[in-house]
Amino acid sequence: MKERTSYIVNGDALTALKQLPEESVQTCVTSPPYWGLRDYGVPGQIGTEMDITDYLNKLVEVFREVKRVLKPDGTFWLNIGDGYTSGGRTYRAPDKKTDNGHVVRGLPFRPPTPAGLKPKDLLGLPWRLAFLLQEDGWYLRADIIWYKPNVLPESVKDRPTIAHEYLFLLSKNEKYYYDYQSILEPAASGRGKRNKRSVWTVNTEPYPEAHFATFPPALITPCVLAGSRPGDIVLDPFLGSGTTGLVALQNKRNFIGIELNPEYCAMAEKRLSPYATIRKAEEETGA
Numbered sequence: 001m002k003e004r005t006s007y008i009v010n011g012d013a014l015t016a017l018k019q020l021p022e023e024s025v026q027t028c029v030t031s032p033p034y035w036g037l038r039d040y041g042v043p044g045q046i047g048t049e050m051d052i053t054d055y056l057n058k059l060v061e062v063f064r065e066v067k068r069v070l071k072p073d074g075t076f077w078l079n080i081g082d083g084y085t086s087g088g089r090t091y092r093a094p095d096k097k098t099d100n101g102h103v104v105r106g107l108p109f110r111p112p113t114p115a116g117l118k119p120k121d122l123l124g125l126p127w128r129l130a131f132l133l134q135e136d137g138w139y140l141r142a143d144i145i146w147y148k149p150n151v152l153p154e155s156v157k158d159r160p161t162i163a164h165e166y167l168f169l170l171s172k173n174e175k176y177y178y179d180y181q182s183i184l185e186p187a188a189s190g191r192g193k194r195n196k197r198s199v200w201t202v203n204t205e206p207y208p209e210a211h212f213a214t215f216p217p218a219l220i221t222p223c224v225l226a227g228s229r230p231g232d233i234v235l236d237p238f239l240g241s242g243t244t245g246l247v248a249l250q251n252k253r254n255f256i257g258i259e260l261n262p263e264y265c266a267m268a269e270k271r272l273s274p275y276a277t278i279r280k281a282e283e284e285t286g287a
Contacts, residue, residue, distance in 0.1 A: 004276035006245055006255040010265045012044070013237040014058075016258045017065035025069045025256065026177070027227030028235040029220055029244045031079035032059055035111070035125060042260045052114045052123065060132050062237060067138065069235065073177040076138065076170040077223040079146065079215070080126045082162070085113040126166040133170060142169040145199045146219060167200070167219070182225040196222065207241050215243040224248050242268030249275035 009016045033046050035055045046062075049055040066076060113119060134140050144167040151163040184193035205216040224247050228234055234248035239257035241264060248255040249272060259265045269278050 004249045004252065004254055005279065006249060006257065006272050006276040007279050007281060008239065008242075008245075008265050008269055008272075009256070009258045009281045010260075010262050011258065012260055013046075013258050014062050014065060017062065017069060017237055020065075020069045020256070022068055023071045023074075024233060025066075025074060025235045026071055026229070026232035027075045027077065027224065028066050028070065028237070029077040029223045029227070030236045030238050031215060031240075032062070032238045034081050035083065035123075045260060050111050052111065052125070052128075056125075056129055056132055059129060060136055063133060063138075064136060066235070066237060067136075067172050070172045072173055073175065074172050075176055075178065075227040076168075076172070077227065078129075078133075078168045078170065079165060079219070080129055080168070081165045082125050083123050085117050085119055085121045085123065086111065126168070130166075130168050133168075138170040138172070139174060139176075140168065141171055142198060143167075144169065147199055147201045148204050149201060150203045167223075169223075177227065177229075179226050179229075183222040196226075207243070214241050217243055217247050220244055220247040221251070224251055224253060228253055239268050240264055242271045245272050246275070 035049070035052060046055065046058050049058070063076070063078075070076065113121075114123070117123070130140055130143070146165045146167050148163050148165075151161065154161045180195060183196045185196050186192075187194045200219065200222070202216050202219045205214070205218075207214045220243060224234055224244075228248075230252040231254065233254045233256060234244065235256045236244035237258045239245065239259035242257060245255040245257050245268060255272070255276070257268060259268065265280070269280065272278060
């Protein structure tokens, strides 16, 4: 008999989160859709806004609900990537990685350059979001660098190739649950253990059925181990292929995942069903 339970809610993240009980989740680990990058095939999806301010405000609203459902000692682990302004182009060149007829593809347009920025400017999007979350009451506790040794090459000749993303650790309150001992790393001397550093070297890992970039389990595992105890509930409001749920269930946690795209929900259900009893819900009925 499967001891763990996983809820998969097919619906809009904000609407579904509002149906969850207050202070019911121990930790949230998620990566929202990046701005102006991918088309996930669902009207109203986050990430397709023409104005970066609209995109950021939507995420702040979603994560405000995450804060509501977190327990008082809960944590929030947020992965978010950066990008560049369009340089005045309104079209996007074909992307062999995503323009392949699968459920995800590159957006056919590029949002206009945000006010105050110039062509070829780095957006600084992760920090824009982090500061807005601080203003909204979150405690910003760490900026973790996810270094990708196997990053794909870029054709640019006027800047370094981007080989990292940010993973922010935020908390609901000043004091929170954080099991540092569960994620100790080998000391540089090779003797004993030391507190985990803020640069995590993790290769990207494709999930064959997803046909798009997914969380590598090795990136999520420290978040789940440090942020929750066995039996706790882990939340991902942007479920995707379900990697956060997979890690949570494999480590004896329960899981709630919310996903707008029904094809992704089916993919996640198939992936998680060997590890837990799966309960499905539409956003109207709640989880």
